[in-house]
Amino acid sequence: MREGKDATIIALALMVPRAVAAADKLMQEHGIDVEVVDLRTLVPLDMKTISKSVSKTGRLFTVEENPRLCGWGAEIVSIVVDELFWDLDGPAVRITTPHIPLPAADNLEDIAIPSVDRIYNKILDVLK
Amino acid sequence: MNILMPQLGETVAEGTVSKWHKNIGDDIKSGEILFEIETDKTSMEIPATTDGKLTKILVNEGETTSVGSIVAVIIGEGEQPPEDDIKEDTTSENINKSIESSQSDLPIKNEESFTSKKTSNLEIVIDTDAPEWFSFLNEVQTPDDNYEAFSSKNIDIKFTPLAKRLANNERVDLIKLADYFKKNNARKVNRKLLEDYISSLSVTKARSNISGKIDHVLYPEKVALNRIRRTTGQRLSESWPQVPQAFQAVEVNFSNLDKTRNELKQKYSDRDLKVSYLSFVARAISLAIKEYPLVNSCFSEKELHIASEVNLAIAVDLNYNGLIVPVLKNSDKMKLLDLNENLNDLVQRAQNNKLKQEEYFGGTYTLSNNGSMGTYMTAPIVNPPQVAIMSFDGIQKRPVIIEDSAGDTIGIRKIGVLGQSFDHRAFDGAYAASFLKEVKSIIEEFNWNSEI
Numbered sequence: 252m253r254e255g256k257d258a259t260i261i262a263l264a265l266m267v268p269r270a271v272a273a274a275d276k277l278m279q280e281h282g283i284d285v286e287v288v289d290l291r292t293l294v295p296l297d298m299k300t301i302s303k304s305v306s307k308t309g310r311l312f313t314v315e316e317n318p319r320l321c322g323w324g325a326e327i328v329s330i331v332v333d334e335l336f337w338d339l340d341g342p343a344v345r346i347t348t349p350h351i352p353l354p355a356a357d358n359l360e361d362i363a364i365p366s367v368d369r370i371y372n373k374i375l376d377v378l379k
Numbered sequence: 380m381n382i383l384m385p386q387l388g389e390t391v392a393e394g395t396v397s398k399w400h401k402n403i404g405d406d407i408k409s410g411e412i413l414f415e416i417e418t419d420k421t422s423m424e425i426p427a428t429t430d431g432k433l434t435k436i437l438v439n440e441g442e443t444t445s446v447g448s449i450v451a452v453i454i455g456e457g458e459q460p461p462e463d464d465i466k467e468d469t470t471s472e473n474i475n476k477s478i479e480s481s482q483s484d485l486p487i488k489n490e491e492s493f494t495s496k497k498t499s500n501l502e503i504v505i506d507t508d509a510p511e512w513f514s515f516l517n518e519v520q521t522p523d524d525n526y527e528a529f530s531s532k533n534i535d536i537k538f539t540p541l542a543k544r545l546a547n548n549e550r551v552d553l554i555k556l557a558d559y560f561k562k563n564n565a566r567k568v569n570r571k572l573l574e575d576y577i578s579s580l581s582v583t584k585a586r587s588n589i590s591g592k593i594d595h596v597l598y599p600e601k602v603a604l605n606r607i608r609r610t611t612g613q614r615l616s617e618s619w620p621q622v623p624q625a626f627q628a629v630e631v632n633f634s635n636l637d638k639t640r641n642e643l644k645q646k647y648s649d650r651d652l653k654v655s656y657l658s659f660v661a662r663a664i665s666l667a668i669k670e671y672p673l674v675n676s677c678f679s680e681k682e683l684h685i686a687s688e689v690n691l692a693i694a695v696d697l698n699y700n701g702l703i704v705p706v707l708k709n710s711d712k713m714k715l716l717d718l719n720e721n722l723n724d725l726v727q728r729a730q731n732n733k734l735k736q737e738e739y740f741g742g743t744y745t746l747s748n749n750g751s752m753g754t755y756m757t758a759p760i761v762n763p764p765q766v767a768i769m770s771f772d773g774i775q776k777r778p779v780i781i782e783d784s785a786g787d788t789i790g791i792r793k794i795g796v797l798g799q800s801f802d803h804r805a806f807d808g809a810y811a812a813s814f815l816k817e818v819k820s821i822i823e824e825f826n827w828n829s830e831i
Contacts (some may be wrong), residue, residue: 264744309541309570341572 258310258378261327263290266365267316270339271368276289283378293323298330305331309340312374314365315347322347347371380429382413382451384444395443396450400424405433407453414450431455481605493771536560542573607701618763626758627812628798631819633774637793639827646831656795657693657748658719660771662830663821665689665711665718666747671814673806675743677764683805692742692762693722695729704762705729706742715830750774756796766805769818772796 253271255278262270267289274285286304289299305311311331313324324345332344348363384394394416401413404470412424421780435452438444536557538546546553551573559576560568604612636659643654668675668689676685689711704724710718728734745768748759757770774795781790798819801811 309539337540337544340539 252289253285253287255284255308257284257308258286258312258374259301259304259308260287260312260314260370260374261287261290261304261324263293263312263323264316266316269365269367270314272367273374275370276340276367277374281375283374285374287330290323296327299379301327302335302348305335306338309338310343310378311339312370312377313343313347315343316364317348318353319345319347319350327368341377344373344377346370380431380453380455381449382401382425382427382453384416384438384446384448384450385425385788393443393445395436396440399436399440401433403433406689407431407433412633413590413812427453429453429455442693491599519648536565537567537574539567539569542568545570545573551577551580596670605701606698607703613703614762615760618760622763623803624761624800625803625808625811626798626800627808627815628796629812629815629819630794631797632779632823633793633795635823636827639831642828642829652716654715654719655678655721655723655747656750656774657771658722659822660769660797660818661691661693661707661710661722661746662713662715662718663818663825664744664769665691665713666821667814667817668744669711670817671810673810674767674801674814676766676805678766678802678805679744679764683766686743688743690741690743692745693726693729694745694747694759695726697730697732703729703734703739704742704745705734705738706740708741715827745769756798757799758798759800761800763802767801767811767814769797770798770800772798 252267253274255274260270261272267287270287274287277283277285286308288300288304290301311328313327315322315324317323322345324347328343330344332339346364346365346369348365351363354360354363396414397417398415399413400415401407401411403695407427407430409427409430411427413427415424431453433451434454435748436450437452438448438450444450465489492693546556546568556568556573558574560566560572565572568632574772635658639659640783641656643652662829672685673683675689678684688709691707691710693707694702694704696702705728707718707722707725713721723736725734728738742762743765745759745762746767747757747768747770748757750771752773754772759770761768772795776791777794779792779794781788781792797813797815800813
């Protein structure tokens with residue numbers, strides 16, 4: 252979705268535009284060049300694209316709309332650690348909805364699901 | 380923190396403190412040598428594993444104590460000094476006994492819990508028959524964690540997997556790297572820091588190279604360095620700052636060799652036999668090394684490794700296009716003619732670039748011959764890990780004073796100069812000089828007829 256050299260964000264569906272927006276903001280404000288990969292499908296999983304990107308950047312972030320426990324990001328992190336351990340230049344970080352029942356109220360739901368600002372802040376935190 | 384007598388070997392039960400490097404009241408930094416211990420098997424220096432003040436020495440110099448017992452106490456900043464000697468504030472005889480026995484034959488791992496319980500209520504803790512911590516399991520405890528952890532504590536810097544892999548690929552010395560980052564207060568090394576470090580290294584390298592300052596008008600012509608020259612340059616610039624070298628030379632009378640050479644000429648007049656002075660010198664060195672094996676060794680930080688073979692490396696000039704040093708293996712096992720033949724063959728093949736791979740390696744002593752150019756003396760540079768190199772220079776007829784029974788006379792003799800540079804860490808001038816003297820006397824007095 253977006254090419255970069257400092258870190259990789261893997262995102263799915265609704266999280267893709269948010270990840271791209273966060274990446275743009277990081278580039279503009281801090282010169283951090285983040286690559287965004289749109290996963291498109293979980294099965295089949297496009298591990299080739301993920302590997303290529305992570306071995307280029309050395310940093311992995313997943314942005315997931317689902318709650319944290321047993322999310323798809325965990326699976327990807329586990330594969331990356333398994334196969335690309337010596338390419339990692341720092342911890343892999345997951346940005347997810349917390350491990351809670353999803354609130355029914357709109358405004359609470361918006362807080363729970365990863366937003367552009369949360370993605371932006373988290374990545375900045377980790378990379379700084 | 381209590382300093383315990385470390386386990387020095389699997390079967391070692393006690394150690395003697397041979398020397399204290401610190402006194403009571405000294406401030407101790409982690410990593411500083413506290414004391415030395417000796418056992419029947421080994422001796423070693425014990426570094427402190429923590430910062431603090433040395434408040435108590437329980438085992439003085441020369442005293443022996445069992446593994447695991449307390450040798451000294453270091454109080455770190457903010458730590459409370461422990462209560463005075465356990466013995467002093469105990470009253471009951473029974474307790475005294477049990478404590479004494481525990482101190483002499485028990486590794487007191489539970490010291491801390493013991494003292495803390497003791498202050499709360501003495502009676503409860505020390506049951507005269509079997510204190511609860513006095514378990515036979517305690518006896519096998521060794522305080523290894525206090526010491527083994529030190530090496531890893533020394534480098535408490537974390538590398539990301541990628542940084543570690545890159546560092547390995549670039550053959551970066553991890554210890555130097557860790558030192559560098561420690562100085563710069565970094566705790567984690569990632570790719571960016573590592574790349575900065577590597578580029579800082581190449582900056583230092585570039586600084587030592589003065590190519591930037593060359594006046595190209597004054598020096599318009601460039602001569603590219605060939606591979607041999609570059610390798611030589613690299614080896615020598617490694618050697619020069621690293622090896623503290625000294626140089627000695629002796630004058631040697633070669634007149635006797637001339638007689639031998641004439642005899643050789645007559646004896647083998649049927650074939651074209653040329654025995655060079657170099658072969659004689661090589662033979663003499665090979666013989667002398669047997670008496671002075673240290674010159675035929677290799678130097679490492681703590682040891683001198685004496686070679687089992689005498690492999691003479693012979694410096695051969697390639698028509699000013701570089702210097703190579705082919706190796707004459709086992710030169711001490713060859714008699715003069717044999718050695719001469721092999722040597723000539725080696726030099727010739729070196730000049731024609733026909734050496735075998737293995738003939739470049741394994742030299743244990745180097746002989747360089749500059750005499751053909753008419754030099755008087757050469758101070759060669761040691762080729763590490765070898766510890767010595769000999770240069771053999773210009774043989775010329777010179778007037779010398781000859782002392783014999785008829786009185787002193789002046790005669791004409793052929794005099795050459797043997798100069799040796801040696802690694803002063805490996806041995807001293809007296810040893811090197813004795814070796815030179817041995818070579819000299821072999822050349823002058825050896826019964827060379829026995830070799831032909």
